[in-house]
Amino acid sequence: MATLSDRAFQATFLVYLIALVLSLFYYVRAQAIIARTRRRTEERELVTVGAGSDAPISDVAPGTPGADVAVPGDGAADETLAKQRASARKWGGATQSVVWLGIILHVVAVVTRGFAVGRFPLGNLYEYMLMITAATMVVATVVVQARGSRVVWPWLLTPMLVLMFFAGTKLYAEAAPVVPALQSYWLPIHVTSVSVGASIGLVSGVFSILFLLRVWQPVGEEHGFLAPVVRPLPSAEKLDRIAYRLAVYTLPILGIGIILGAIWAEAAWGRFWGWDPKETFSFITWILYAAYLHARATVGWKVGAAWINIVAMGTMVFNLFFINMVVSGLHSYAGLN
Numbered sequence: 001m002a003t004l005s006d007r008a009f010q011a012t013f014l015v016y017l018i019a020l021v022l023s024l025f026y027y028v029r030a031q032a033i034i035a036r037t038r039r040r041t042e043e044r045e046l047v048t049v050g051a052g053s054d055a056p057i058s059d060v061a062p063g064t065p066g067a068d069v070a071v072p073g074d075g076a077a078d079e080t081l082a083k084q085r086a087s088a089r090k091w092g093g094a095t096q097s098v099v100w101l102g103i104i105l106h107v108v109a110v111v112t113r114g115f116a117v118g119r120f121p122l123g124n125l126y127e128y129m130l131m132i133t134a135a136t137m138v139v140a141t142v143v144v145q146a147r148g149s150r151v152v153w154p155w156l157l158t159p160m161l162v163l164m165f166f167a168g169t170k171l172y173a174e175a176a177p178v179v180p181a182l183q184s185y186w187l188p189i190h191v192t193s194v195s196v197g198a199s200i201g202l203v204s205g206v207f208s209i210l211f212l213l214r215v216w217q218p219v220g221e222e223h224g225f226l227a228p229v230v231r232p233l234p235s236a237e238k239l240d241r242i243a244y245r246l247a248v249y250t251l252p253i254l255g256i257g258i259i260l261g262a263i264w265a266e267a268a269w270g271r272f273w274g275w276d277p278k279e280t281f282s283f284i285t286w287i288l289y290a291a292y293l294h295a296r297a298t299v300g301w302k303v304g305a306a307w308i309n310i311v312a313m314g315t316m317v318f319n320l321f322f323i324n325m326v327v328s329g330l331h332s333y334a335g336l337n
Helices: 002-048 076-117 125-147 150-169 186-216 236-269 277-296 302-325
Strands: none
Touching (some): 002 076, 002 150, 076 125, 076 150, 125 150, 125 236, 150 186, 186 236, 186 277, 186 302, 236 302, 277 302
């Protein structure tokens, strides 16, 4: 079972890598289609200005590259553009299908690891990374499909592949029993809730980064050498709305995980809270998410709020790696086998 889990993890990494390549093809095609669509719109406006009649607008399926741009009908040119959009949709659909295949393999890796060790696979940092990356991909896939934002896959897959590569090379631990401190029914309850909250927070943070890029380069006003990179992204309003709605779930789920951890600490160490480094940074992260939601609800604070969300994500990643692997504390065993 341990070997099967390892092979499934390796296959998952390979499948996500293929999905990244497909998503990059989709991203490049989306950029080209949007640029061409805007040029045609400008040309048509120059021709029809003062003509006294409205140009017909072509029907574009939601979520298709260039769907946010009105395209005047122009015979063969419209047909060519429609074919390019259909081709781009195929690349987007292929990316989504491959991602789902990767998620299935990812879940297999988690489940078989659990069977191999005879417990929930959350006993060391490798297993925690295995769980959190799987949960993040599930959250990202649900958001992308629900919001029709397949174009953001390169921005989501790249950090996941980095995390998985680090987990498989630097954090890997052989399947084995956990230290006595983790032999408790609180392990799956506490760590699972924290994992889910962190996964949602990671996706929210990525969308806040993209939101700031969009604010800097608004739709139709892209400039400089980054213009082709930013052009396919959804509008700033859409990116901000997704980041905010995800953070609304992050705050309570992460808070529940912290509370459950405090209850476990009282049973294991005889106190609910001791300002252990990991406890402290978990609390700071929760405060930052609360601050983000408050700032986001304040008129005119969307950009500032996005920065707070990104800092919260950074604090969570810092807590995951530096506190677990470098700082000495009661949670230091999380990085050990």
